Amino acid sequence: MSGETVTASEAPTDTTTFPDPTYRDTVLAPLFEGVKTHFADHMDAINRAHLVMLVETGILSRQDGAAIARALADIEVNVDRQALEYTGEHEDWFFLVEAKLRERLGDLGGALHTARSRNDMDHTMFKMALRARAEDALRRMNVLAQALLEKAKSERDTLIVAYTHGQPAQPSTFGHYLSAVLEVLLADAKRLEAAILHVDHSPMGAAAITTSGFPIDRERMAELLGFDGVRVNAYGCIAGVDYVTGLYSALKLPMIHLGRVVQDMAFWSAFEVGQLHVPRSLVQISSIMPQKRNPVPIEHMRHLASVAAGRCDAVVNTMHNTPFTDMNDSEGEVQQAGYGAFDHAGRVLDLLTAFLPACSINAERVARTTDAACITITELADTLVREDGLSFRQAHDVAAETARAVIAADQPLGGGFKAFSQAFEACIGKTSSLDEAAFKEAVDARSFVSRRDRTGGPAPAALDAAFDIYQSKINALRDDLEARVTRRSRASASLSTAFEALLKDAQ
Structure with a gap:
């Protein structure tokens, strides 16, 4: 009814x-x-x-x-x-x-x-699986960092054309460029390490939500399983997925940042630019065009980094708008889906570790672009401020007119003293104090680099000081990682000893 x-x-x-x-x-x-x-x-x-x-x-x-x-x-x-x-x-x-x-x-x-639940067991298993993968990624990042540092040292004085907005900008050195890459990588490594430290806290003893009425020893469980300590709040142990989101966010960043470097390698090695020489061992040929040199590993690094970053996003986004409680959205299926991010990231790191040290700079093409694009003209303006007492805007006007004239005449900047003298008189109304030798010194690429000896500059002394800082950071990351691995190895041995003692009692 x-x-x-x-x-x-x-x-x-x-x-x-x-x-x-x-x-x-x-x-x-x-x-x-x-x-x-x-x-x-x-x-x-x-x-x-x-x-x-x-x-x-x-x-x-x-x-x-x-x-x-x-x-x-x-x-x-x-x-x-x-x-x-x-x-x-x-x-x-x-x-x-x-x-x-x-x-x-x-x-x-x-x-x-x-005195336990599948809830605290699950998150403990997930953390144990994640920390191993994350520390492997951190180890590979540290290996890459050391390789970059050694390459930067060997290329400290190797001139390159530095680009901004896709256009030749100023001279620098390959060592200076690689040092910039290294600085970002080391910052990413510290972020990943911080995320690992958060993973390294045991949920065991949280049980389902609220711990237990039994006199459990959560700290002993953490010690036996090789954790650095316990995650304190029991509710957070089973509801807080920040150890997942934090870790994958930290893993995503080096993939984004290294992907930008890889894109530079594609640009630098293009025929029209030709600044980077990729050795034969890392070049594939065309099946039909015999003249082609295809540095295909660059493309593989680019897409592997993108896939790794995408997998990180997939895991993090799965947690969006989920309830703050125990839930399957953060458990087995999602955990396993994320592991591919570490696989792809590891391949990127290994390949880049092999690729960059193997490459070299084409000095002839660097010199040609340096001359054609007047990339030392900034130092001419700076020199006019120092030597002739001009304001920088006045000096910039003289330098700009000089560059226009030599480019129109299709001549290198170093041979443009006459064009410079005419530009100076037209803009300032008098003759510059620079003679031809001083002019050539001002627009020489090597001189440009050596003058930039402040902290962070490409001059040898500045780079050498930076190298010491980078080595110290690499060593600290390596030592901290080894200490954590050693702690877990000792914990595993301690657990085996305690368990074997129980087995002996059973005989």
């Missing part, structure tokens, strides 16, 4: 069974395979560490702990994990392991899950 309500007792009987076949095939089975590939070893470590902590705190007796340790070890040795396929008998990998424990121990097999 219209308007009547149906009570719970009158609702249709649910005769379905879990899992629905489509849900099984589209969600549960892929997640199960993902755990096999990415997380099973981390879950083993969590199980071992949690068991050790439960025994040490007295939550479990040593006798029960020994029995569970023996069962865990038996599962690890005698269950062929790679042969396992998802059947739906157990909801996920966690429940499969628990079922294997209960097969061996009966009800005691369920005791391992005392």
Whole structure:
């Protein structure tokens, strides 16, 4: 009858069974395979560490702990994990392991899950997987940084044409350019390191949301799993995905920034510019045009960096407008989807580490462009301010008129003393104090560079001082990374020792 309500007792009987076949095939089975590939070893470590902590705190007796340790070890040795396929008998990998424990121990097999949840376990596994990938990326960045520094030192005095807005601007050196790239890379490395430090805090002990009524030792869990400490707020441990968004944001930046350098390499190596020579080992040929030298690795670095940045965005954007709570939007599928960003980023870093040191500057083309484009004219204006007492705007007018005249005459700037003298008299109404030798010195590219010896300039002394700073930063990043790796190695050994002691009690 219209308007009547149906009570719970009158609702249709649910005769379905879990899992629905489509849900099984589209969600549960892929997640199960993902755990096999990415997380099973981390879950083993969590199980071992949690068991050790439960025994040490007295939550479990040593006798029960020994029995569970023996069962865990038996599962690890005698269950062929790679042969396992998802059947739906157990909801996920966690429940499969628990079922294997209960097969061996009966009800005691369920005791391992005392004072924890899949919530804190999941985020701990994800952090363990992420920090390994992130630190590998950081190591590759540091290797690239060292390679850039060595190349910059060897090219300290190698002249190049520096471009702005796609046009020849001023002379600099390849070492100066590479130092600029290195500075940005080191800043990106510090940002990635900061993101890793945030990942390096354990969620274990947060349980579902609010920790536990049992006397757990969260700090001991963090220590056994190689974390730097605990993430304090339990709600934030399972709801805060900032460790994900922060890390992928930090990984995206070097891909964006290095992609700009790669684009310069494409421009510099173009036939019309010809400033950068790419060696034969990094050049592919055309299948039909025998004259072509195609520096294809540049294109691969460009698109790999773009794909890596795009994957980072995909992960971060998945978190947008999600609730501040435990949710699958930040878990297995998304975690695995992000790992490709590290794969692509690693390839970019490795290829660029090989590419840039192998390249060289075409000095003849640099000299030709320097002459044709009057790129030393800024120093002529500066010299007129210093030597003739002109205002910079007056000097700029003289320099501009000089450049116009020599370009129209298709002559190098160094041979334009007559054009300069005429421009000076036309603009200033008198003769300049510069003779032809002083004029040539003012517009010489090498002189241009050597005069720019302030902090950050391309002059040798300025670059040498910068090189020392960069080496110090590279060393600090390397040492800090090695310290974290060593800490985790010691933690792993400590966990093995504690777990083996439980196993001995079981014999």
